[in-house]
Amino acid sequence: MRPIVVTTMLSLDGVMDSPGGGEHPRAGWTFKEVPFEEAAYEIKGREQEEAGSMLLGRVSHDEFAPVWPTMPEFEQYNAMPKYVVSSTLEGSEWNNTHVLRSLDDVAALKDSDEPGSIIVHGSATLAQGLATAGLVDRYHLLVFPLLLGTGKRLFSTDTPTGGITGLSVLESETYANGVQKLVLDVVR
Template identity: 70%
Template sequence: MRTLIVSEFISLDGVVESPDWTFEVVEYDEAAYAIKGREQEEAGCLLLGRQSYDEFAPVWPTMEEFADYNAMPKYVVSSTLENPEWNNTTVLRSLDEVAALKESDEPGTILVHASATLAQGLAEAGLVDRYHLLVYPVVLGTGKRLFPTDSESARQKLSLAEHAVYSNGIQLNVLDVVR
């Protein structure tokens, strides 16, 4: 079974929406982003929600640092997307299809980037195995949150697998879902 990892830039109060703030409010420290290179090396495919796909598809194919992502299989969970233009992209219509993808013998992890709504649905369906969270020392107050506050079914017990703190205050928290 493949490991499904949700990777997010997240504020101290849990906001993951429109992460432009990540580079605007915190001094850059290259060491804090080493996890991103590791994710790209270990990923067998990228799993996105429709909104993230629409934001990434026009930009990432032109960026050299995302060459591995551009080459690997990409899956978009969407009930409306037809004929995706980003190379090597397949549309999944349900979380059952995501579960089947996890059961496949394909190599590498399944990496979910920047898709808060999808991540919440995957967590509630019991499909998330691990979180890679870069926690920024900033409180935003409003915006989409990774973890919902209004659903008891969203409860998850997590185990810290890796932790680091960087010179700019960013914390890396790698958390495994305990089942």
């Protein structure tokens, strides 16, 4: 069984909305409001090496697909299989991208013999749905010392957690800019 790893940057109050740009009033908060610390992003390179495929929601796909193929730092992601969970997307021009229609399709992907983890980028709605369905195995979080107040959150307060009773810390580190890296396994 392949592990599903949700990776995101989030504020101390759990907001993961528009860290690099987007619609949020403070879009780009990861680089506009906190000094850059290269060491904090080491985990992002490691994720590309460990992942066998990427899983996205429709909105994240639509934001990433026109940009990531032009970025050399995402070469491995661009080459690997990408899966988009969507009931409306008909297809994608992004190399090696496939559409899944349901979380049952995601569960089947997780049960496949394909190599590497399944990395989930950018989608709060998808991450919450995966957690509710009990499909998330690990979280890679870069927690920024900011309170954003509003925006899409990683963890919903009004949906069940899919049997998550706790999170076990595998790695943690705090960087000079106050960002914390947390690698957490889901405990069931």
